[in-house]
Amino acid sequence: MTTGFFDGIDPIQFEGENSTNPLAYSHYDGDALIMGKRMKDHLRFAVAYWHSFAWEGGDPFGGPTFVRPWHPQDDMGRAKMKADVAFEMFGILGVPFFCWHDVDIRPEAATFAESLARLDEITDYFGAKMEDQKIDCLWGTANMFSHRRWMAGASTNPDPDVFAYAAATVKSCMDATHKLGGQNYVLWGGREGYETLLNTDMGRELDHMGRFLSMVVDYKHKIGFEGTILVEPKPQEPSKHQYDYDAATCIGFLRKYGLEGEVKLNLEQGHAILAGHSFEHEIAVAASEGMLGSIDMNRNDYQSGWDTDQFPNNVPEVALTYYHILKAGGLGTGGTNFDAKLRRQSLDPVDLVAAHVGAMDVCARGLNAAAAMLEDGGLEEALSTRYADWDTARAKSMLQGDLSTIAADVISGKIDPQPRSGQQEILENYVNRFV
Numbered sequence: 001m002t003t004g005f006f007d008g009i010d011p012i013q014f015e016g017e018n019s020t021n022p023l024a025y026s027h028y029d030g031d032a033l034i035m036g037k038r039m040k041d042h043l044r045f046a047v048a049y050w051h052s053f054a055w056e057g058g059d060p061f062g063g064p065t066f067v068r069p070w071h072p073q074d075d076m077g078r079a080k081m082k083a084d085v086a087f088e089m090f091g092i093l094g095v096p097f098f099c100w101h102d103v104d105i106r107p108e109a110a111t112f113a114e115s116l117a118r119l120d121e122i123t124d125y126f127g128a129k130m131e132d133q134k135i136d137c138l139w140g141t142a143n144m145f146s147h148r149r150w151m152a153g154a155s156t157n158p159d160p161d162v163f164a165y166a167a168a169t170v171k172s173c174m175d176a177t178h179k180l181g182g183q184n185y186v187l188w189g190g191r192e193g194y195e196t197l198l199n200t201d202m203g204r205e206l207d208h209m210g211r212f213l214s215m216v217v218d219y220k221h222k223i224g225f226e227g228t229i230l231v232e233p234k235p236q237e238p239s240k241h242q243y244d245y246d247a248a249t250c251i252g253f254l255r256k257y258g259l260e261g262e263v264k265l266n267l268e269q270g271h272a273i274l275a276g277h278s279f280e281h282e283i284a285v286a287a288s289e290g291m292l293g294s295i296d297m298n299r300n301d302y303q304s305g306w307d308t309d310q311f312p313n314n315v316p317e318v319a320l321t322y323y324h325i326l327k328a329g330g331l332g333t334g335g336t337n338f339d340a341k342l343r344r345q346s347l348d349p350v351d352l353v354a355a356h357v358g359a360m361d362v363c364a365r366g367l368n369a370a371a372a373m374l375e376d377g378g379l380e381e382a383l384s385t386r387y388a389d390w391d392t393a394r395a396k397s398m399l400q401g402d403l404s405t406i407a408a409d410v411i412s413g414k415i416d417p418q419p420r421s422g423q424q425e426i427l428e429n430y431v432n433r434f435v
């Protein structure tokens with residue numbers, strides 16, 4: 001028996017490039033082999049429960065625009081109805097994963113203990129559906145940014161009681177993720193930062209955040225959770241400044257607190273843009289340190305300057321994203337989560353399905369282009385040619401030398417560098433052949 005919410009929408013099929021059916025995949029063919037691996041195993045798509053089923057269409061200037069049968073979201077019966085609809089959509093799309101926050105899946109109760117019991121009840125309900133439909137949890141996380149108790153931070157709160165509440169909250173969400181067989185656990189610190197330095201002891205807050213993350217890692221080992229712990233960088237929004245600013249900042253933080261071997265990064269395209277980076281920059285930074293974990297594949301609007309969380313629709317950008325992911329050896333336990341919301345005028349159930357279909361197709365096109373580029377090898381060849389002189393014995397010995405011996409060779413005239421073209425336009429034209 002179905003909920004009827006998606007009446008008239010059949011499971012989405014792959015119909016190939018010439019299909020004009022808006023509810024078919026033209027490029028996403030999960031079983032197609034790409035570089036020896038199935039497309040679905042490269043991409044590992046996940047639906048974000050919060051934007052697709054919990055967000056009601058509000059923005060900073062206006063309230064809800066969506067009217068759903070599971071509203072208002074303050075009742076466990078309706079939370080289960082929401083789950084029924086969500087799992088129906090996972091089935092329609094044929095996605096292997098979903099991601100969630102505690103507040104998306106169960107309404108908060110009057111006490112922590114009661115909220116915990118609700119989390120247990122709803123995850124039992126999810127567990128049965130997951131088993132039945134063969135759907136897995138890519139990651140779970142705690143929402144420690146919406147409720148007013150978090151307004152001055154979670155682990156970085158000046159009030160130790162809030163730190164304690166954060167510890168209990170994360171513990172409960174890690175337990176729930178473990179119970180659902182989740183493959184990762186994410187921490188995004190939307191309020192772990194500050195509004196003004198006038199009231200903020202930044203050094204102390206960073207130490208508390210480092211200690212908190214160490215406790216998370218210890219707890220992971222204690223319960224035998226085999227997934228990956230991920231932190232998600234974002235420079236600002238909702239805080240004026242967030243401590244997990246970007247990939248490089250997070251890596252420095254993890255090294256400072258000795259967590260670099262334990263924690264990886266969940267990178268989001270829109271957050272990269274807010275930090276003034278391209279998405280491939282963030283992926284390349286994480287990959288170069290072996291810390292690429294997972295991705296949130298949602299873009300921002302380049303004109304509006306804030307985190308608009310839109311479904312991806314730019315093939316060249318997505319192609320470069322997967323190019324760097326493939327070069328790094330893939331996503332491991334991570335995946336491609338659509339942390340994306342509909343526009344608030346997109347009211348119909350079919351809008352929600354079509355948004356995911358389009359996004360999955362764009363990612364598939366990007367992945368195909370990335371694999372074709374790698375298989376052709378043009379960029380790798382250009383790269384090895386550009387750095388070839390570093391393979392010579394003379395260059396290698398220079399790295400073992402010191403400034404005065406190197407300087408002597410320059411002063412004697414033995415070394416006289418000749419500038420060479422970086423060939424940027426040629427390389428850009430090369431990429432355009434594939435996208």
Ligand code: XUL
Pocket residue numbers: 101141186188232234268296307339
């Ligand atoms: C917010 C954001 C979050 C995290 C999970 O910008 O990206 O949805 O992905 O808390």
Ligand code: CO
Pocket residue numbers: 232268296339
């Ligand atoms: Co995100």
